[in-house]
Amino acid sequence: MNWFRDYLLGPQSATHATEVDSLFMFIVYLTIFFFFFNGALIFYAARRWRRKSDREITPHITHNTKLELLWSLIPAVVVFVVFFWGFKGYVSAFIPPNEALEIVVTGKKWVWQFEYPDGTRSLNDLHVPLNRDVKLVMHSEDVIHSFFVPRFRLKRDVIPGRYTELWFRATQPGVQQVFCAEYCGKGHSDMLARIFVDTPEQYETFLREGDEQTRTMPLGELGRLVYENKGCATCHSLDGTRGQGPSFKGIWGHPADGSDGKNYVVDANYIRQSILYPQAVVVKGFEPIMPTFQGLLREREILGVIEYIKSLQ
Ligand code: HEC
Ligand SMILES: [Cu+2]
Structure with a gap:
């Protein structure tokens, strides 16, 4: 009967789906069963007790305790089964496992x-x-x-x-x-x-x-995204103003003064090194506070940053 379930609900693609579906299908089959069961009872009663002549007088029946208990208890049991079954699924759906x-x-x-x-x-x-x-x-x-x-x-x-x-x-x-x-x-x-x-x-x-x-975006655009989203913007400006770190404007191709007294040309390797090993060269006049981005930026994102800095002339 799995085709019927898949027809109604679509294929199951997570562990939780099996739990939900078994209860759902239980209710569907229960409904189908009682549709035919009650229908059959109605037909049976209509035939068995149909009026046979004009003078016939029907007996006066006030109640039937046995029957009333039966039609109250069976639905009550079914309702409780459905409730606890559903409650169990609800709890497991909304309480995540620790290691997730x-x-x-x-x-x-x-x-x-x-x-x-x-x-x-x-x-x-x-x-x-x-x-x-x-x-x-x-x-x-x-x-x-x-x-x-x-x-x-x-x-x-x-x-x-x-x-x-x-x-x-x-x-x-x-x-x-x-x-x-x-x-x-x-x-x-x-x-x-x-x-x-x-x-x-x-x-x-x-x-x-x-x-x-990340894999297909043009490098320059990707670099801008990295600059905005990964925190570079908090220390590096784009308009030449000095922040916690030097501005990115116009540094490409120009020499940078290292605090070790040497001169470094800002090229692709220099930028890459600055991102992965910021302490290797500390720009003169700045504190060595830049965190390393090793493991936080992907190769293509570093290329993007290089491309982006290049465009900020
Ligand atoms: C907490 C502040 C801070 C953050 C965040 C930061 N930097 Fe820096 N950065 C600095 C400082 C300070 C310097 C200068 C000292 C040094 O070279 O270590 C610097 C230097 C640089 C340089 C060399 C600049 C030059 O003029 O020679 C580059 C390139 C650079 N950072 C790129 C980045 C990129 C890309 C990001 C984001 C992924 C980033 N930085 C995030 C503070 C920061
Ligand atoms: Cu919405």
Whole structure:
């Protein structure tokens, strides 16, 4: 009967789906059973006790204790079974396991933004490893949205000013559709995201080289994104003003004075070194406070920064 379940609900793609579906199908089959059972009783009664002649007088029956107990107790038991079964699934859906990979989800008109433990961000594309517990910590920047993954059988509101959580363990490789299930304005129906369920190798590649955007965006633009999103902007200005660190404006191709008294030309290798080993050359007149970005920036992002600094003449 799995074809029937898949026809009604779509394929199951996370552990939670099996739990939800078994209860759902139990209720469906129960409903079908009682549809025919009650129908048959009605037909039987209509035939068995139909009026036979005009003079016939029906007996005066006030009640039947046995029958009344039966039709109260059986539904009561069924209702309790459904309640506890559903409650168990609800609790397991909303209490994440301790070791889950944590991803921050931000809903805003009209995109989903994801942030991984290593600081990587992506828009509308969520990458998760296959067969691993993933916990989503969700919040909204504007109105109420709702994160809905039909094939995981999971849905939860995403609310401004508060965190809600959701967790899952994807069991099928491939792509899953995410919908916003809370009307949130003009672009509501475009608020679509995809979950890429990656093999461990694909997930490693994603973390190392970034998503589609990081891998394909023009280098200069990628560099600007890195500058804005990874904190460079807090210390380095673009307009020549001196901040905690030297401004990026016009440094490309010019000599930099090291505090060791030597002169260094600002080229690609110099910038790369400044990012990965900031203490190797400390620019004269500045404190050695720049943190290393080793492991935080991908190769292509470093190339992007170089390209970006080059463009700031
Ligand atoms: C906490 C402040 C801080 C942050 C954040 C920071 N830097 Fe720096 N940076 C400095 C300081 C101070 C210097 C000068 C001293 C030195 O060379 O270590 C510097 C130097 C540099 C230089 C050499 C500049 C020159 O004129 O020779 C480059 C290139 C650079 N940083 C790139 C970056 C990039 C790219 C980022 C972001 C990924 C970044 N920095 C983030 C403080 C910071
Ligand atoms: Cu929405």
